[in-house]
Amino acid sequence: MSSASKNGALLSTEGLTAGYVPEVDILTDVDLRVNEGEIVTVIGPNGAGKSTLIKSIFGLVAPREGRVVLRGEDLTGLPPHSITRRGMSYVPQLDNVFQSLTVEENLEMGALESGRAKDRIRAIYEIFPRLGERHTQAAGTMSGGERQMLAMGRALMPEPSVLLLDEPSAGLAPAFVEAIFEKVNEINNAGVTIVMVEQNARRALGMSDRGYVLDLGSNRFEGPGRELLDDPKVAELYLGGTARLDIS
Numbered sequence: 297m298s299s300a301s302k303n304g305a306l307l308s309t310e311g312l313t314a315g316y317v318p319e320v321d322i323l324t325d326v327d328l329r330v331n332e333g334e335i336v337t338v339i340g341p342n343g344a345g346k347s348t349l350i351k352s353i354f355g356l357v358a359p360r361e362g363r364v365v366l367r368g369e370d371l372t373g374l375p376p377h378s379i380t381r382r383g384m385s386y387v388p389q390l391d392n393v394f395q396s397l398t399v400e401e402n403l404e405m406g407a408l409e410s411g412r413a414k415d416r417i418r419a420i421y422e423i424f425p426r427l428g429e430r431h432t433q434a435a436g437t438m439s440g441g442e443r444q445m446l447a448m449g450r451a452l453m454p455e456p457s458v459l460l461l462d463e464p465s466a467g468l469a470p471a472f473v474e475a476i477f478e479k480v481n482e483i484n485n486a487g488v489t490i491v492m493v494e495q496n497a498r499r500a501l502g503m504s505d506r507g508y509v510l511d512l513g514s515n516r517f518e519g520p521g522r523e524l525l526d527d528p529k530v531a532e533l534y535l536g537g538t539a540r541l542d543i544s
């Protein structure tokens with residue numbers, strides 16, 4: 297058995313501290329644990345550091361302290377392409393497709409080995425039939441929901457074991473929000489471990505094995521998704537109608 301199986305965690309952050317500007321820490325001592333096969337959701341107010349956490353896991357922001365560990369291997373300081381090769385993919389919150397490229401070209405950009413691209417593209421079209429129907433369309437002319445599916449498809453091209461999703465439902469019409477969450481479930485059922493950040497906190501926690509509440513760059517609450525939903529403090533502070541201001 298691998299060390300990941302022994303301690304239960306497939307992916308973890310240990311005491312992660314990170315920021316963009318010298319001496320300003322955005323994340324402080326963040327511990328996150330993700331077990332194989334789980335869906336784990338991170339919620340928290342705007343500016344809490346959720347995107348920064350995902351970026352730090354994926355090597356886009358260099359941690360100042362702490363570690364990122366995948367299957368027992370320390371990934372801290374590795375660049376994103378090396379992390380992709382180790383089985384982790386990332387879908388950014390914004391600007392996550394190449395607008396002037398077609399759907400199929402976007403998917404090809406996600407391939408690690410060009411020799412396998414055709415098979416992988418076929419597999420992606422099975423998950424997202426809409427992408428197959430529109431494979432020659434320029435990504436920039438797709439609807440928001442279609443673009444989000446394309447971004448997820450591209451991230452799945454290398455057959456990752458862990459998928460990091462930053463706000464997959466942000467800005468989408470209700471029908472697409474539901475479609476995206478169903479796809480996330482489907483991808484998870486196919487064996488991919490999911491870590492997602494979501495504004496749609498109730499819906500996301502409801503389908504998650506576990507969740508974390510991040511506020512001011514630190515862990516505030518963690519637990520099974522349903523328990524967080526039922527926790528009166530979490531509900532009052534982070535799930536209520538007036539607890540957060542969405543200005544995006």
Ligand SMILES: Nc1ncnc2c1ncn2[C@@H]1O[C@H](COP(=O)(O)OP(=O)(O)OP(=O)(O)O)[C@@H](O)[C@H]1O
Nearest residue numbers: 316317322340341342343344345346347348349389
């Ligand atoms: N590239 C950057 N340079 C400097 N500061 C940044 C940068 N990106 C983010 N920040 C700051 O880091 C803090 C956390 O931002 P982050 O994007 O991680 O929050 P978030 O929880 O994802 O918010 P949202 O819910 O709005 O997406 C904010 O104060 C933000 O202004």
Ligand SMILES: [Mg+2]
Nearest residue numbers: 346347348389
């Ligand atoms: Mg964010």
